[in-house]
Amino acid sequence: MSRETGFVSLCYHYLRPKKGADLFPRLLGTRIEEFRQQVETLKKSYQVLSPEEILRFYRNEENFNMDKPSLLFTFDDGLSDHFLAAQILAEKGIKGLFFVPSCILSEKLPANPTIIHYCLAIYKVEGFLKVYRDAIAINNLSLAKFDITYRRGVDDPWEVIRTIKYFTKYKLGYINTRKILLHIYREHLLRDFPKIMEEMHLSKLQIQKVIAMGHSIGTHSHSHLSVAASELPKGDFYKEMIFPKSYLEETFGIPVYSMSYPFGGQKDCLKAKDLDDMQSAYDIIFTVEKVLNTQDTNPLELGRYMPMSTDNVTRIDxxxxxxxQGQAV
Structure with missing residues (x-):
């Protein structure tokens, strides 16, 4: 990596076993053997960087002059799938950056989108909407205002899923969204699958092992909400953005200098100029804007590409x- 060329970054979420071995085959994600192939192939074409090298680059402590383009591997949501990913990277001598929502440790509760993904995978769209409506009623919210309809054979289920994500990210408000999703988790997912938290997210012990492999961890808010769209009062801003850093540092005894925005789109991320409360908290912050990161890129607005479940290594490259090359993606 040089000041002229910079680096690109990948942002992975679900990494699933073969369908025949997957307890939740409807979860969308890169198959783990496909991920292994991606790592092996990309390592041949790219100079894979460590999180510490990125940090030193933006602290002006180090400059890299390499013949290959440079690449960083990152992982969002603290998913249980990421433990195997950490092992694969370690086998290849690669250090990754794993972003963890603090609710999975401090409260032993899943992050918001993980609840949605598993509920859809288990109960399908119709089942999700049934328990969603139950949660709306129990929390005394207006069904007329927040209902989501689906007619099998008439409505596109993928469009309905997009609506579910829009409502839970933006329309319901972050407080109502958390109440509704935790009701669904406690009254349905946890009842039907008492150990589902182990299937969803990394445990404290697993994260300790990830760190021992040489990887780094960063924050991913507390409960996984859209930071910029939520209009957080000061106390909730602290809980979602500052508390996770101090909690992870105290829990694992290491400095935490990075975070990634949940969802990561322009609508979800604060501009660097609006981050006065966080200037001293984080050195680097990641979005999912598909850009090359150079010395001129603000380190609080770094970009990444999220591989899709249908992406192979040729498409990713x-x-x-x-x-x-600075072309639109």
Missing amino acids: HILQKMI
Whole structure:
């Protein structure tokens, strides 16, 4: 990596076993053997960087002059899938950056989107909407205002899923969203699958092992909400953005200098100029804007590409090359 060329970054979420071995086959994600192939192939074409090298670069402590384009591997949501990913990277001598929502440790509760994903995978769209409506009623919210309809054979289920995500990210408000999703988790997912938290998220012991492998961890808010869209009062801003850093540092006895925005789109991320309360908290912050990160990039607005479940390594490399060349993706 040099000041002229910079680096690109990948942001992974679910990494699933083969369908025949997957307890929740409807979860969308990169198959773990596909991920292994991606790592092996990309390592041949890219200079894979460690999180510490990125940090030193933006602290002006180090400059990298390499013949290959540079790449960083990152992982969002603190998913249980990421433990195997950490092992694969370690086998290849690669250090990754794992972003963890603090609710999975301090409260032993899943992050918001993880509840949605597992509920849809288990109960399908119709089942999700049934328990969603139950939660709306129990929390004394207006069904007329927040209902989501689905007619099998008429409505596109993927469009309905997009509506579910829009409502829980933006329309319901972050307080109502958390109440509704925790009701669904406690009254349905946890009842039907008492150990589902182990399937969803990394445990404290697993994160300790990830760190022992040489990887780094960063924050991913507390409960996984859209930070910029939520209009957080000061106390809730602290809980979602500052508390996770101090909690992870105290829990694991290491400095935490990075975070990634939940969802990570422009609507979800604060501008660097609006981060006065966080300037001293974080050195680097990641979005999911598909851009090349250079010395001129604000380190609180770094970009990444999120591989889709249908992406193979050829497509990922093609997208990364377009990012490096400054072309629209």
